Amino acid sequence: DAGVTQSPTHLIKTRGQQVTLRCSPKSGHDTVSWYQQALGQGPQFIFQYYEEEERQRGNFPDRFSGHQFPNYSSELNVNALLLGDSALYLCASSSFSGGGTGELFFGEGSRLTVL
């Protein structure tokens, strides 16, 4: 059973460009959340998707947008990249109905470097 998979694992962009990161949730999970983790910091919640809609959003600008597909996979898009967007982007999947612990399963992340 594959866990959460993310792609690409590493990428380099320049300021002003746009990037798309992808996530496939763990089998049986219908909820995907995205987190940004700067070096030396804890992960920060960006937003969450289920039933193909954004349900919760953290304190991130509109340059950060996402999408969830009918197969529950998700994309994170960041427009007009800034140097400060350099970070590890983590995808986490979960199932609202799947268990009482509310455990989130994280992927290995996509390391974005903005030059």
Added chain:
Amino acid sequence: LAKTTQPISMDSYEGQEVNITCSHNNIATNDYITWYQQFPSQGPRFIIQGYKTKVTNEVASLFIPADRKSSTLSLPRVSLSDTAVYYCLVGGNTGRRALTFGSGTRLQVQP
């Protein structure tokens, strides 16, 4: 959301028991306490969750006093592979809550 306070770092030696305490003075009645472990360049991994008293699983124990204003993660007989950052979080236990991570506790295990 309840704010948590943890030590920034801890050092230990292989074979010792490590206890990491987290303060959460403003924990709400419905909040659970959850601990995650994170290795460099990897996503966090769920360790343990509890509501009150003591919870134990195959990797750790979680001690929660009656007032629930703090909790202690106990790692028995640590090894080098337990070197990681440990995060304490409080909040609801549904799979759709937004997790609020602090800076965590960086545990360094020495041989």
